[in-house]
Amino acid sequence: MDDGLESLYRTTFNAVVRFLYRKVWDADRAQDLAQEVFVRAMAHRPEKPRAWVLAVAANLARDEARAAVRRKRHLTLLTSDPVILPTREQSADDQVEHDEQMAKVQRALNLLTP
Secondary structure, three states, rough: OOOHHHHHHHHHHHHHHHHHHHHHOOHHHHHHHHHHHHHHHHHHOOOOOHHHHHHHHHHHHHHHHHHHHHHHHHHHHHHHHOOOOOOOOOOOHHHHHHHHHHHHHHHHHHHHOO
C-alpha cells in the first residue's frame, strides 16, 4: 500500500467500519466490507481516495442490504412452499399398508371434528 492509502487506512478505517455498521447492523460484516473497500482502493488507486472510499463503502452497504432482502424473500418463499417428499416405486404391499394408515388417520380426524 502506498503512503497515501496507508495513511488513509490508518485514519479512516474505523470510521468506515462504523459507517458500514450503521448500514448493515452486523459488526463482523461491517469489518469485512471495510476491508473490501480498501482492497478495491489499492487496486483502483483513485485520485481522491477519501471520497472514493466513502462512495464505495456506501455502494457496498447498499448492495449488502439488497442481498439481505433477497435472502429474506428467498427464505420466506422456502418456508411457504409445501414439503414435497421424494417419490419411489411402491410395492403392492407398501401401497396397501399406506392406504390402511391413511384410512386410520382419516377415521381419527373424523372423530375429532364435530
